[in-house]
Amino acid sequence: MKLDLTDKERLFLSNQYEILGTLKNEDHYLLLAEQLREGHKWLYQQSFNSLYENLPDEDAELVLNILQVYKALQTSYNALSDKSGISLQDVSFAGFDGNNESELMGFVDALNRAHCYSSIIQTGVLNSHTPKASRYETMIQKWHELDKSYQLTKEQILYILSR
Template sequence: MQFTKKERLNLINQYKILSKLYPEDSEHYDELREILEDGYEVFYPQISEWVSEDMPEKEGKFVLDVLDLYRAIEDYKRISKDQEIIDNYYSYFRGFDGNNEGQYMQFARFLINKQNKFSEQKDYLRKNDNLNSHAPMVDIYQKMLSKWTDIGKPWNLDAQDINDIFNI
């Protein structure tokens, strides 16, 4: 990571301000300020280690599509009370694997918990360990979405559509 002198100066000033605003964290901010003041490039990654990598738009759209599919499934379950569908392993959104699909999981949490979108998923947060499936799910969701697309992406799913989506 590289910083221009102007960028370093801006960050130095920000860390001075933060150090005064948050005295309980001043030691941390002072250390970061000193790293920048003295130009210790080897420690520059510490400056941004808490900032996540950008999530590509395609991956964000994928998470939104998965949650849209599960919204359609939830609508069917709520109306039909179809026990066979309700009992299916995939009948509720299981989340994403925290070890291998962390960015997907974080985005789903952001959508559900911060933006209050897909609020029907909040009922499952205990059941799916706060959206951590503990197993890779992206490939499974891709197959489910492919099947949903093949049948025309209907919002009003019936039992046969849902079973076809689950039996990928």
């Protein structure tokens, strides 16, 4: 990711890296502070190569919505007395494809590490090994038709899960 910094941002970062380098007694941070101060853009940009682009809001919304759907499915499943035709695996989060939906999968992992939706994520998997986004969009649409209920009947659960 190409990072363009204003002079003010360079000054702030330079000061922060100088403090960090002094506190941790690490030359790497002091060198970066110097590069920022002296305006050696090519050099200091190398340090920020690991900075990823922001996840688009639409992608974050998709992930958050499908996790809410799975929360509703699991809550409702656990309350059912007749679970015939539905397994725990059916109502467990199936992840995203690591090859084609890696940004979405990465956000799920970040949510899990931040202890958000952990109970939903941990009962499922992260890498589905097959694209899931379009299927999830259909499930979200069906759940919205049911007024985003967290008290679903067996028939409603089957409806959301149906293809």
